[in-house]
Amino acid sequence: MTPTIAQRPGVAVAGSIVQRQPLLFRRLWIDQPTLVLVEAGYKVLHGAAGTFRVEAGQAVALAGGQAFDVTNYLGAAPAYRARWLAWERGLLEQWRAPAGARPRPVVPLGAVVPAFAEAFTALTQALDDPALPDAVVGHRALEMLVWLEGAGSLLLAETQLAPRVRRLLAGDPAREWRSPEVAAQFAMSEASLRRHLAAEDSSLSEILLDVRMSTALTLLQSTAQPVTRIAGEVGYQSPSQFAVRFRRRFGCSPTDIRRDHPRGGASVKMAGIANSVVRPC
Structure with a gap:
């Protein structure tokens, strides 16, 4: 497949x-x-x-x-x-x-x-x-x-704001989203946007970064696009900067996702x- x-x-x-x-x-x-x-x-x-x-x-x-x-x-x-x-x-x-x-x-x-x-x-x-x-x-x-x-x-x-903001940003992850335009999409002020997201332990910058990394992961797993192209599709002109952000988010490099064999591993236990x-x- x-x-x-x-x-x-x-x-x-x-x-x-x-x-x-x-x-x-x-x-x-x-x-x-x-x-x-x-x-x-x-x-x-x-x-x-x-x-x-x-x-x-x-x-x-x-x-x-x-x-x-x-x-x-x-x-x-x-x-x-x-x-x-x-x-x-x-x-x-x-x-x-x-x-x-x-x-x-x-x-x-x-x-x-x-x-x-x-x-x-x-x-x-x-x-x-x-x-x-x-x-x-x-x-x-x-x-x-x-x-x-x-x-x-x-x-x-959906009852919370953060998932709705995520959905908006996911429509164009490469875009440089700013708080005024995002707030306007939800008919609220920038201060209200920040306050509502903070109440949900989130922020616009955190959501945008996670949307970009999650989109990149999907493209790495489900397409054969080169890593450099995927970096551009999620807003990074520098593949090396993209790789740093991806590793920081997921703990491995973009190329690890497509690697045939692991380069060593760690024993983990998840909930039984x-x-x-x-x-x-």
């Missing part, structure tokens, strides 16, 4: 990941409601909602606006492989959860049936097919939400999960 990303603006974005060494990614933000289907190896997520292990052939649904420590393990496979899907705001506004349904931040779906995987594949292909109109692609994206609804998965509404040699990242 070749790492890829396919997107239909206003509908969804989907991608695949191939990782040939185990890496630990700390405090990864899930900005949009996301579905992950593991195909080889296994994934461990640890966050406020608990610790979840997703085996090959299983899927998990994650509400947007939350962070996890994520480790992708190879297990007995030569590489960790997974596919992911994130629904965009425009599509979600067309979907309504059943009356009386209770939101859940994480929903392990267990082993998926073949029809589920086939619907996932059909949507991914549709996202990248210019011959298909948005309405058709949208129906296929809604179909995946129906699958999750049937499994009891619901998506949380058995020790395994994992390179912190």
